[in-house]
Amino acid sequence: MNAEQPLLAVAGLSVRFKLPQGWVTALDNVGFDIRPGEVVGIVGESGSGKSQMLLSIMGLLASNGRATGSVRFRGTELLNRPMAELDHIRGSSLSMIFQDPMTSLNPYMRVSRQLTEVLTVHQGMSEAAALKAATEMLERVRIPEARRRISLYPHEFSGGMRQRVMIAMALLCKPALLLADEPTTALDVTVQAQILELMAELGRDLGTAIAIVTHDLGVIARLCDRVVVLYGGRIMEEGRIDDIFHDTRHPYTEGLLAATPRLDAATHGELLTIPGQPRAAMGDLPGCPFAPRCALKAEICDVTPPLKSGKEGHRLACHMREVRV
Template sequence: MTAEPLLSIRDLSVRFRLPEGEAVAVDGVSLDLMPGEVLGIVGESGSGKSQILYAMMGLLASNGRAGGQVRFQGQDLLSLPPRALDRVRGQSLSMIFQDPMTSLNPFMRVGDQLAETLRVHQGLSRDAAWKAAVAMLDRVRIPDAASRARRYPHEFSGGMRQRVMIAMALLAKPRLLLADEPTTALDVTIQAQVLDLMAELARETGTSIILVTHDLGVVARLCDRVVVLYGGRVMEEARTETLFDNAAHPYTRGLLAAMPRLEAPLTPRLGTIPGTPRSGGGDVSGCPFAPRCPDRIDICTKARPPMRITGEGRRAACHLVEEAQ
């Protein structure tokens, strides 16, 4: 018997009102996340990756609006009133932001910030919440956790601050963790440690993860499945090993070609995708990648490509791919 998805997104759109018109950041995205799964959402800057997470969390800018459906544990997050959404965000749904220094309160001790989460959402006493906060800091391998809990964010390194954010996000043992490029500002050694820590804690707690990133190396290290986004639309979806071995969409192949590989011949320059990423604008009738696609044909600029099932557990939105028989 197939398990029910923990998260089911259907036809999600995110639009922003601007003086010059309406910008479409997310355009009809649909995807599922299974319990215990780690899903990567990849694409260039401006592809709409982060806006999917912000829409789910109710954190869009004041000029933004979301449409469609985001069902999580039987509830549509987009239609929940603010207080009900606060309860979901505090207990079942957590998020790690890209820059921990702007996410942590610089005027509060780190331990107090973690303890506040437990006091507000789980009703723990001050002492019990503090002990649990110190224990979680120790669990994310912050040395001398009891002493460090009494320090302020500026007294921590970037990698340690990101560990604090992971600890805060996992304190309530959420069913789903949203991670918005959580290792972008870290050097590669600390990045690997943080990613391994996220994966280890997720396995221990049974937490599912959606990881937003532009780094395919991070995806290869952590994710079970990948969704490739461009111009606010899903271009391709597949299991990680399938995507890396045999990408179906020209955009995915371009991203993979731009990755440095140890086994590849040494060349003066990495591969690139010609042109510039599509910036937010109005609705696009054809494929948003068509202006940059080396394989485009006439229909690519005129008709929206259908999402075709190209194999078991994989799909692609391209006029040039064939439906699996």
């Protein structure tokens, strides 16, 4: 593969859902690249389209959802491909971790079997070799007594340990890209950052690129190379971590950075201090989706702001601010 070629190239990606009253747009014309080995953070309030973006890349949208645009993985179009072809790519080069490990782990199957199946089916490994590799991976995600615990059932692990099992399973085939959708949100706050750091560390060791959705901006700042800020199904701003955190341009990004996450169980760390309600799925309305809550709002904001491109991959969709040049 050409080193310059992005691992994942998303272009003009839109996701719409059919409801009884018509179609709603959850993601509107989104585009970005992920390069090999890169760690990209995805942030935005609840409902901004983060999950649908990852799910559409994986071909896992709900049955009333339609994705249009292009998602190229190593140059191959993934969008709207037949399930069988996607299964092959998903099993070997592309993995996803969800918020709730029980959505991916089979409660009736020992962890050993769930882990080894990934290797025997996708890599044609023998049972013995697969068991050895799976045990080693459990050790790498720091599950104590991995040799013994590998034969337990998922419910015999604590929430944090289960999420470690998930990470082990997702990384077992050494995927080129891991999509992680708030993988630790259901866990104790003190455990969250620790597990995300472990995931990023393993990703680096294995050369796996990671796209991670999290509310924890501290984690993003520590672990990611770049960040994409989503709102109302559109990219508001994108750039290198230092630029976004220290030379913030978009009023929405400013709001996110100023907001202190409320880390109680009821809100799961949602950012609650930007005035107004986050905009949920909408029709294809013109204008900036953030305008109703924006202190800088002017007449021109009724016109959809173009996503301007600047220096070092900085991108900005705001009429009132300039992109870095």
